Structures are given as C-alpha cells and as structure tokens.
Amino acid sequence: MEKGHTMRTPEQIAEQCEQIALDDHLGEVTKWREETGGHAAGHLPVYTPREVIDAAGMLPVGVVGSGEMEIIRGDAYFQSYICHLPRSVVEMGLTGRLDSLDAMIFPATCDVIRNLSGMWKLLFPEKLVHYLDVPHNHDPEVGGVFYAGELRRLAKDLSKISGVEVTDDALRTAIEKRNESRRLMRKLFDLRSDSPEKVPTSELYVLMRAGFQMPQDAHDALVKEYYEAALASSRPEFDNARVVVIGSFCEQPPIGLIRTLEKAGCYIVDDDLLLGAHFILDDLELEGDPFTTLAKSWFDHARSMPSRFVPDEVKGEYLVQLTKKRQAEGVIFAAPSFCDPALLEQPMLQDALERAGIAHTSFKYAENNGQFHPILEQAGTFTDSIKLWSEAS
Template identity: 35%
Template sequence: MIAQTQDREAQLTAILERCHAAALDAGIPDAKDLPEGYSGTLGNFPVYFPDEIAHAAGLLPVNILGGGNKLEMKHADARMGSFVCSICRSTTELGLNGTLQGMTGFVTHPICDAAKHLAGIWARNLPDQMSEILYLPQNPNSPGAARYIASEYQRLRAELASRVGHAISDDAIRSSIRLYNQKRRLMRELYQIRRDEPWKLSCTESYMLVRVGTRIPCEEHVVLLEEALDAIRHRHGVAQDKPRVIFVGGFCEQPPLEMLEAI
C-alpha cells in the first residue's frame, strides 16, 4: 500500500513538472512536432473560443495569455500606444519577436477596443498568418443571440477550412465535441476536489493542471488529467480548517506562480 502511494505521488510529481515547464514556455510547437492529425496551431485569447472547431480542422488551439512580467518590450511599443493594456502589448511583442511565428493564425475578440484592433495590427505585421476577430453577442439572452453566434461559428469554420485546404465535416466537429466534453468532465472533478478536499490539491497544482491544457492537444490533456486525478484521489492528506481565499478583480497577465504558492 505504501509503495503504491509512493508510486502515485511520484507519477503526479512528474506530471506537475511537465505542467510547470509548459506554463513557462510561451513558444509555439513547430507543425512537424505536432501529433498525427494536426497540421498547425491556432492562437486565441481564452474568451469563449470554440476549441472544437479548430480541433476539427486539424489545428491545435493554443491560448495566448500574454508575455508575463518578464518580457522586455522591444517592438510592440512602436506599433501601439503605451496606454494600451499589457496583455495586448505583450502578445504583440511575442508575435513580433518570433515567439509566435509558427502559428497558422490568431483569433482575437472584441473584449475591448485594443483587443478588437489587434487583429488589424497582426494582419499588417504578420501577413503570413490568418488573422480573425470572433464577434460574440453582447447580450447572450437576447432572442437572436443563438442564431448570431451560430453564424459566427460557421464563418470561422469556413475561414479555417479555407486556410487548411479541406472541408470541416459535421462528423469531425461532433467527434471534437465528444473529446472536449470528456475533458470538461475531468476538469469538473478536479474543481470538485479542490473545493471539497483542498488539502489534497494545492492552488498551484490545480492551476498548473488546468493551464497545461492551453498548450497541449486535448487528447494528451485528457490522459494527463486521468492519471493526475487517480493519484490525487488516493492522497491521504490531513483535513485542514483554513480560511478560504478568493481573488477579487482580474489580472491582465497570468499571476506569477510564486504568488499562488504564497497563498
């Protein structure tokens, strides 16, 4: 029993080390290094983006989360004002300094004026990449919201099909939806453990297990979560009665791991 527990903990440690490395890597995998079935990567801001459509097109959806607090601005400030938020400026810097050079395209959202106009800046400075804006309904409860977002998804589907050179079938999209629903089920279990038994899973560990899913294929993330959850379920930490902490407000950039570890 003890040996089994040690083996599971060692496996979880290895998984978390991989997650940590992925969290620190802002680069984009080369197309030739992607698993079979993928022909490229599609960057996007993580704002209700339909990963399933990109996946069905054979593109790896990669969340673009900015450059963090250690990125030196050498190019972006010449393309936009210094008053623009750090997430748009650092994302532009990553594009211009070559970090995001390998992407097939980048999809932004009109969450603010800067993010909306980033698509134009991207198209002008990185003309080899597809640059799109995905418009989301301002009022999701309005009568026409469902029709509107469906038409936007169909437009994105057509743009991606044109880019990759083949049609994106309904069957491919259904298959992608099933895969991502499997991932969502595992994520819900992860959140449930974090909520109900927080002594089994630290804030930093849960964050890294979630964030790695923004960098790797969904198929790999599903396997990783299954293995991690198996180890986490069998942890025998002592229940602790500590005050719960919640962040109020939001970061433009992702919070440093050191800050999460301090909480």
C-alpha cells in the same frame, strides 16, 4: 496507469505541466507540428469554442501572453495605460515565438484585444487573423442565428488553412470530446473545493495552462493522472481561509502571485484564471445542428464574466452563489492593471458581496510583476481577519 509504472506524485506532474505552460516559445506546439505535420490556431483570451478548431483538424493553442520574458519591442506599441497582455503577445509575435501558429483568433473581449486583431493584420499580413464576435442579443432567433453564422465563418476560414472541411459530424465529435474534457476539469475543480489541500491552485493552474499548448487527448490523460495522484496524496490540511479569486480571466497573474496567496493562508477554492478552459459549465447536447449547439452554449451554459452581456443578469449574483457553493469565506479581487472589463465590473460585484455579507479584498497586478511582498501582507491580513473575526470563526 499501466502495471509496472510508478505512479507520479502531483508535484511531479505539476512540474512537467509548468514547463509546458510557461514556455513562451510554445515548444510543445512546435513538437506537435513536427510530429504530425498539422496546423495550429492560436486564440487569445477569454473564450474561443475550441471544438471548431478541433473539427478543422487543427491544434487549438491558447495565447495568454507571458510574464516571464523581457519585453523589448512590445512596449513600443502601447501606451503606459494599456494592460500588459498585448505587449507580451506582440513581443512573442515579433520575436518569432508564435511562428508555429498558422492563424490567430481574437474573441470579442475588450477594446484592446479587439484593436490587437487589427494590429495583427498590419503586423503579420501573411497569417490568418480572425476576429470572433460574440452576441449580446440573447434571442436564439436573432443573436443565436448571428453567432452560429460567426462560428460557420470561423470554420470556413480555418478550413482554408488546414484543408479539412468542418462537417457537422466532425463538429459533433469534437463537442463530445470537449464534453469529456470539461467533465474531467469539473471533477478536478470539485476535488479542489472538497479537499483544497490536495489540489493547490498553483498546481491546478499550470495543469490547465499546459492544456492550452497540448493536444486534447494527451492533456486529458494528464488531468486524469493528476486527479488520481492528488486524490491519493496525503498532504496536511491547514486552517486556511477558503477564498474565491476573481478578475484574472484574461491577462494572467504570474505563478508566483498564486503561490503567494497560498503562502498567505488562502485555499483558493474557485477562480476565473484561464477562464476559457472552464467557461462552459455543462455538457453540450449532441443532437441537432452543432453550430447552433455551440452558439446556444454562450447563452445557456456559460459562466458569468464581464465581457458577456446578459440582459436580465443581477450583477454579482453568480459570484455570491459560487462563493456559497464552494463554502468560501471570502473573495479576492485580483485584476490586471488597466483591465477595463474586470475593473468596471468590480464595484458591482463588491456591492453584491456587501449585500450578502461576504468579506472581500482587492489588488491589481501585471503579468510581469516580480514583487509579491505587499500582496503577501494584504492577503495575510485578509485571511487573518476572516479567521479571527468572521461570523464563522
């Protein structure tokens, strides 16, 4: 913070972030393009290694749908039993809201996102559409080699648009910079867990989501500013229940839903909202072939999530450990309706929580939900039950 400048409050920073994050016209991206003349590449949830896009000289833009806008044309492309995210993404595409993107990357997440990649090819033949496969074979010589090759293919595709070749050095630099961004985000997650009253998830969320539309340096600066402001803040501490929210890694809940959970007496101390932004857990190494480094990160440094197959994984173990690490008193399963990955995973996670004696509750949402009263009631009852009847109480 430069001398003479008044330090902004966390609320002020969050307000700025919310405007950027929920702008379904991607105004920030358009502004960046006008200022720099650069190219931008959109990526669908859940995880895309943004380092490759950085190294190709492009702006990575997270396309996570929008619950705010009216869906007029998008609904005509999907049956009622398909989740909401692709409807809003198609709506954004058909109404020109994604015109600032030169490419769209569809990472292997589920059958809907996968088929959406083919729809994009049919609907927007003039745009680069890249389906990014991820490896389910975890042998570095087999799945690792394949995935490194996939990332090279992505680099080549993006270079065709930007005219910038993805060299090993450029990619290493991008990894180093993303390591720094991840460190900042980890620090902020830890602060939220240590002092959840200082970092409400509704603020952390919009801060993270703004990063999906902003250049990395500018966003890192915002994160630092928010961290300092939150640390210095003196918000009152309530006797809330510490909870982990899980299942919202792809289609995002409306911000009102996150606020409703807070209003119901929850301190959300960890979550999988916008998982791509905090999917890689550690610093990635800077030695050796950078494509191999990124490929290895999928196996060795990534968070457990339903779209990632891990051969020896004990389902739910990660969630149990996370709950303990964050000293959470319960878990809330908040999954989008019709989300196969989250809903098929959920019974396995619930079994693990039962075995570990961790309280949990669940509900479903769609990104355009507008009524939160039933969720307020349910979450309120859950926090009451934790506070009144859990062993810790």
